[in-house]
Amino acid sequence: MKKVFLFVCLIILVCVSFSQQNNSPLTQVDPAYFFTHSREDLIRKLVDLPCGIKADDPLKVMLKKIESFLITFVPEKEYEDDEYAKAANIQALKSVVQGGYGIGSVLVDQDGNIIAYGHNTQIQKKRSDLHAEMTLMTNFEESHKAKKYMNLYVYKPGLTVFSSSEPCPMCFIRISTAGADTKYCTPGPEDGMVTRVNCLPPSWQELALKNRVEIGDCSPIMQKLSHLLFYSYLLDNRGPH
């Protein structure tokens, strides 16, 4: 009887810790905000941002206003990851300005320093694999500084890939393979893999959960901006047709 009781307690403990790891709070933003399916919906949300965007602004003007806002934005101190959210969003915006998709990533070391940057370059370089995290990790792994932070193809403990949006299955698996922690600014309720880690084959799930995988502690405005940059392709219908 005692063994059964202990077993039940163990199961409850595992379930509670698993749900805590994969259902982090989204701060004050309504989860419904993270669904944007039309250009009109996207523009309405962009106009609502404190960036001075008007519904009839040309794309270039909208992006310039977002850039001015981001550059002068002071990360909110009560959100410990806001600095990384700002940096990842600046990367995401860089891609949008280049004609690409609005996702950016930064690599953070164990002391909280940003040591590498990357943004999505699929459209720019005509390559299906160049998501923001993939670009970031390849840039980093091929750089001289990688020697200090890597053991063969595995990252030394304490590195975090911080993305503007929840990583997709491809990127999440690569981050897991490298042994880095995963954090992100805005959830991807329709495409993100982090919150679906329990759908992975057992070995990959075990590998992924050896590291921290969670949504970052970011301000609502950074979360909203990450989301809207992700869906910015709706503004001019860029990408394959």
Ligand SMILES: [Zn+2]
């Ligand atoms: Zn990806």
